[in-house]
Amino acid sequence: MTDDATLACTACSRRSAVPRVLCWPCVDRARRYLAELPVLHDALAVALVPGSGEQQRVSGSREAPLPCVLDVLSLRGPGGMADILTEWLEAVHEARELGRPRWRGRDRVREVCQRLDDHMSWIALDFAAGAADLLAELKTLSTAARSLAFPERARVPLGVCPLDAEGGQPCGGSLQGSLTSGTVRCSTCRTVWPPTHLLLLGRMLGDIPVVAKAA
Numbered sequence: 630m631t632d633d634a635t636l637a638c639t640a641c642s643r644r645s646a647v648p649r650v651l652c653w654p655c656v657d658r659a660r661r662y663l664a665e666l667p668v669l670h671d672a673l674a675v676a677l678v679p680g681s682g683e684q685q686r687v688s689g690s691r692e693a694p695l696p697c698v699l700d701v702l703s704l705r706g707p708g709g710m711a712d713i714l715t716e717w718l719e720a721v722h723e724a725r726e727l728g729r730p731r732w733r734g735r736d737r738v739r740e741v742c743q744r745l746d747d748h749m750s751w752i753a754l755d756f757a758a759g760a761a762d763l764l765a766e767l768k769t770l771s772t773a774a775r776s777l778a779f780p781e782r783a784r785v786p787l788g789v790c791p792l793d794a795e796g797g798q799p800c801g802g803s804l805q806g807s808l809t810s811g812t813v814r815c816s817t818c819r820t821v822w823p824p825t826h827l828l829l830l831g832r833m834l835g836d837i838p839v840v841a842k843a844a
């Protein structure tokens with residue numbers, strides 16, 4: 630007995646031919662996050678090494694690290710990535726009546742991610758109580774870790790540069806927004822839009838008509 634609700638992915642609402650909690654594309658996404666989180670967790674350790682550029686002290690306050698270091702610590706420290714992932718594995722164990730997880734190695738994040746991946750078939754079919762939240766949490770952790778571990782790569786494409794290049798032709802470069810600085814930069818004319826100018830940029834992007842290619 631199935632109805633429409635049982636055929637829709639609980640994370641993205643995509644319909645499947647058979648009842649599933651998560652559709653295949655969402656399972657693939659979850660597996661990608663589980664594969665990359667241990668790598669990102671290692672990369673965050675590098676961000677904490679003295680001299681890596683993020684470890685300067687605030688002058689006059691010997692103990693206070695910069696906020697970015699605090700963010701890294703909050704992901705690597707107590708209550709961070711390892712503990713959050715562990716709670717998810719414990720939730721899966723509880724739902725499957727497997728008892729509390731026993732730990733084998735010292736690399737908790739890698740071990741938990743591997744074991745969550747081992748449970749993924751069951752999660753996708755039967756973990757209705759948590760699969761969508763788990764996927765959302767994996768995405769949040771991945772996004773946060775990625776932007777802290779690789780701040781210069783934390784960029785999002787925002788469309789086509791609205792400015793005129795030399796000769797009055799549209800620049801046409803691609804705009805990239807930085808998640809860390811809040812600025813937007815054109816890859817072609819190198820114009821940098823500071824956060825204070827983003828409203829203006831948004832208006833310019835919204836005003837651009839769709840132009841048919843000149844004959």
Ligand SMILES: [Zn+2]
Pocket residue numbers: 638639640641642643651652653654655
């Ligand atoms: Zn889905």
Ligand SMILES: [Zn+2]
Pocket residue numbers: 790791792800801802815816817818819820
């Ligand atoms: Zn441009």
